[in-house]
Amino acid sequence: MPEPLSAERIRSALPMVAPFRVDDDVDGSALVADFLAPDWRTAIELVRVVAAAAELADHHPDIDVRWRTVRFRVTTHSVGAVTDLDVSLAAQIVDAARRLGVRPAGDRS
Numbered sequence: 585m586p587e588p589l590s591a592e593r594i595r596s597a598l599p600m601v602a603p604f605r606v607d608d609d610v611d612g613s614a615l616v617a618d619f620l621a622p623d624w625r626t627a628i629e630l631v632r633v634v635a636a637a638a639e640l641a642d643h644h645p646d647i648d649v650r651w652r653t654v655r656f657r658v659t660t661h662s663v664g665a666v667t668d669l670d671v672s673l674a675a676q677i678v679d680a681a682r683r684l685g686v687r688p689a690g691d692r693s
């Protein structure tokens with residue numbers, strides 16, 4: 585069973601998985617990030633690539649698609665907390681987005 589990460593461990597991991605942030609909602613603690621794709625087709629392609637990686641890792645994000653915006657929420661449901669599995673999945677999502685030219689939402693650089 586994966587171990588919940590301490591707040592300190594999560595804080596130190598966040599720069600490696602920017603733009604993910606900590607979100608404590610009614611369903612528990614999670615890492616959340618919003619991405620804005622250039623078009624809907626690319627948004628769906630990002631979901632497809634992340635879904636394949638999630639299957640390989642047997643660790644699955646919550647995904648919310650609204651036209652070109654995709655929100656990923658990663659948490660370890662069986663533990664009810666953020667674990668190393670979530671940091672690893674968040675890193676894969678960031679990498680997939682970068683390769684597909686999908687920017688973090690709100691990124692104007």
Ligand SMILES: C[C@H](O)[C@H](O)[C@H]1CNC2=NC(N)=NC(=O)C2=N1
Pocket residue numbers: 642643644645658659660661662663
């Ligand atoms: C048996 C299998 O490993 C588990 O059901 C996995 C599948 N994917 C999962 N994904 C996430 N995010 N949390 C889990 O607890 C989880 N459990």
